[in-house]
Structure formats: C-alpha cells, structure tokens
Amino acid sequence: xxxxxxxxxxxxxxxxxxxxxxxxxxxxxxxxxxxxxxxxxxxxxxxxxxxxxxxxxxxxxxxxxxxxxxxxxxxxxxxxxxxxxxxxxxxxxxxxxxxxxxxxxxxxxxxxxxxxxxxxxxxxxxxxxxxxxxxxxxxxxxxxxxxxxxxxxxxxxxxxxxxxxxxxxxxxxxxxxxxxxxxxxxxxxxxxxxxxxxxxxxxxxxxxxxxxxxxxxxxxxxxxxxxxxxxxxxxxxxxxxxxxxxxxxxxxxxxxxxxxxxxxxxxxxxxxxxxxxxxxxxxxxxxxxxxxxxxxxxxxxxxxxxxxxxxxxxxxxxxxxxxxxxxxxxxxxxxxxxxxx
Numbered sequence: 001x002x003x004x005x006x007x008x009x010x011x012x013x014x015x016x017x018x019x020x021x022x023x024x025x026x027x028x029x030x031x032x033x034x035x036x037x038x039x040x041x042x043x044x045x046x047x048x049x050x051x052x053x054x055x056x057x058x059x060x061x062x063x064x065x066x067x068x069x070x071x072x073x074x075x076x077x078x079x080x081x082x083x084x085x086x087x088x089x090x091x092x093x094x095x096x097x098x099x100x101x102x103x104x105x106x107x108x109x110x111x112x113x114x115x116x117x118x119x120x121x122x123x124x125x126x127x128x129x130x131x132x133x134x135x136x137x138x139x140x141x142x143x144x145x146x147x148x149x150x151x152x153x154x155x156x157x158x159x160x161x162x163x164x165x166x167x168x169x170x171x172x173x174x175x176x177x178x179x180x181x182x183x184x185x186x187x188x189x190x191x192x193x194x195x196x197x198x199x200x201x202x203x204x205x206x207x208x209x210x211x212x213x214x215x216x217x218x219x220x221x222x223x224x225x226x227x228x229x230x231x232x233x234x235x236x237x238x239x240x241x242x243x244x245x246x247x248x249x250x251x252x253x254x255x256x257x258x259x260x261x262x263x264x265x266x267x268x269x270x271x272x273x274x275x276x277x278x279x280x281x282x283x284x285x286x287x288x289x290x291x292x293x294x295x296x297x298x299x300x301x302x303x304x305x306x307x308x309x310x311x312x313x314x315x316x317x318x319x320x321x322x323x324x325x326x327x328x329x330x331x332x333x334x335x336x337x338x339x340x341x
Contacts, residue, residue, distance in 0.1 A: 030177035051184025067327030079106030081178030101130030108139035150308035170202030203263030210270025225307035253300030302324035
C-alpha cells in the first residue's frame with residue numbers, strides 16, 4: 001500500500017470504544033506461553049561463539065543472532081505473540097503503531113500473518129530499507145514528525161480518534177513476553193552464563209530478559225546498554241522516575257527521548273547495571289561483527305557487543321551473552337560507517 005505524509009485520515013465512528021491494554025507486568029509463565037505461541041512461525045535463532053571475537057573482548061562471548069529473524073530483528077517475537085491474541089473485534093478494527101523501523105516491521109509481519117490491517121507511523125527520515133520492508137509486508141506507512149516520540153504522539157491521537165487498536169512499542173505486556181523468548185532460548189542453551197547484555201531503547205527486550213534471568217538463572221548479571229546520545233531510559237532507571245532527555249543518536253533502535261512506565265518498572269527490578277556507549281563504539285562493534293563473524297548489524301544491534309568491548313576489565317574470562325538484536329543497516333549507512341573507520 002502507498003506511503004502517505006502527515007495524517008492519513010479515514011472516516012470513523014466517534015463512539016467506537018478503544019480498549020487500552022492493562023499495564024500488568026508479565027511473568028515468566030507469560031514468556032513460556034509466548035514461546036509456544038510463536039514457535040509455529042519462528043524457530044530458535046542461533047547462539048554462536050566466535051574465538052576471534054571472544055579474544056577481542058577478553059571474555060567467552062556468545063552471540064544471539066536475532067539478525068537472522070525474517071525481518072532481521074528480535075522485535076518480530078513480540079509482534080507475533082501480540083497479534084495472534086487479538087480479539088475478532090480488534091482484528092476487524094485494525095492496528096496502529098509508531099516505530100523507527102524494527103518494531104514496525106514486526107507489527108507489519110504479524111499483521112500480514114493474521115490478516116489484520118496495520119498502520120505504521122514513522123518519523124521523517126526513517127530508514128528507507130525498513131520502510132520498504134513494511135510496505136512489502138502490506139502495512140500502510142505514514143511519515144510524521146522529526147523523531148520516534150513525535151510519531152508516537154501522532155499515533156496515540158489517531159488511534160483514539162479512529163478506534164484503532166493502538167500498539168505501544170513498550171507498554172505492552174504481550175510484546176514484552178514475546179521478546180523475552182529470546183533470553184529464554186539463550187538461558188536454555190547456556191544456563192551458566194555469567195552475564196547477558198541487552199540493548200535498550202524502549203526497554204521491552206531487557207524487561208523480558210529480566211523475567212527469564214530472575215527465575216531461571218539468577219546468578220547471571222543482566223546488563224542494559226543504551227546510546228550516550230539517547231540516555232532517557234538509563235536516566236529514568238537511575239533516578240527511579242520517568243525522565244525525558246535529548247536524543248541525537250543515529251542508532252534507530254535506541255532513538256527514544258522518553259522512558260516508559262511498564263518497562264522501567266521491570267528494569268528497576270531486574271537490571272544489574274546500565275551502561276552507555278558512544279556512536280563510534282557502536283560503529284566499531286558493527287565493523288567487528290562484520291569482520292569477525294561475517295554478520296551485518298545495525299548500530300543498535302551491535303550495541304551489546306559495544307558494551308562488552310567497553311567492559312573488558314569487568315567481564316574478563318566470563319561467559320557473556322550479547323544479543324545481536326538487529327541487522328537492518330542500509331547500504332548507505334554501511335558505506336558511511338566503513339568509510340569513517
């Protein structure tokens with residue numbers, strides 16, 4: 001379907017009742033249920049160790065290859081779990097969400113799978129490869145605002161006005177449970193990990209991982225990582241309240257200037273540490289993944305490795321999992337990154 005600019009208004013019934021999902025924290029049983037729910041469509045992704053990469057980090061690294069998912073990112077797990085559970089009435093109304101790309105692809109993919117209309121609002125300047133993917137999956141893509149949060153605010157307005165099922169990228173228990181299956185696969189394969197490093201934008205991946213670590217591997221330290229140029233989630237975690245902060249990172253998956261209630265509550269319970277990485281540290285990690293593992297990563301997808309390379313003293317000799325959360329880097333981004341090395 002075609003892309004549109006700004007508001008793509010359609011007639012609606014102003015008396016439509018819009019259901020707002022209860023912000024009830026998921027538990028491990030929800031993650032296990034999500035695994036059963038998504039398994040018919042998503043086999044487990046590979047968890048691999050690369051001697052050259054481990055030598056570089058001074059630790060025994062295990063890379064979880066979420067870049068091998070059908071949309072090239074871990075978010076697909078949450079999309080399938082949530083859309084598979086929509087009521088008939090919600091499917092009839094259709095869904096709407098905001099995204100910088102990977103979350104939008106997950107909703108588009110699942111909507112195509114279950115025959116649901118999906119509208120994804122992205123900021124102006126969104127990654128064209130991700131936009132093309134959403135369009136190919138049948139979603140309607142709307143451009144609005146300079147960043148994710150402006151797109152999100154527009155989606156909240158339009159969802160309420162048109163009676164669409166609004167899917168928040170973080171405040172959704174079913175999304176958190178779905179993406180938590182990534183950590184569940186990791187711990188089932190390597191139950192004696194000393195640390196697991198998870199990238200944090202809105203925080204759904206780390207929140208889901210925390211549910212798994214607490215119950216199945218409490219000795220494993222859970223470390224979150226965010227871009228220095230988008231520190232809202234870390235500031236919120238550190239201060240114990242929701243904080244808004246300037247956002248200038250080019251790492252799309254981490255590019256939020258607000259933190260969110262549901263994921264922050266879980267991060268405060270389960271996260272052992274939270275580090276920030278620079279744009280150059282993420283770029284270096286992208287290059288190292290390409291060189292040492294022959295895998296493409298987008299900057300946010302390489303953030304976990306960037307953190308591991310930054311924490312070499314603390315992680316020396318330890319078994320450490322890093323989630324390669326996404327591989328959706330555009331050719332132009334990759335060429336610029338390699339040219340700047």
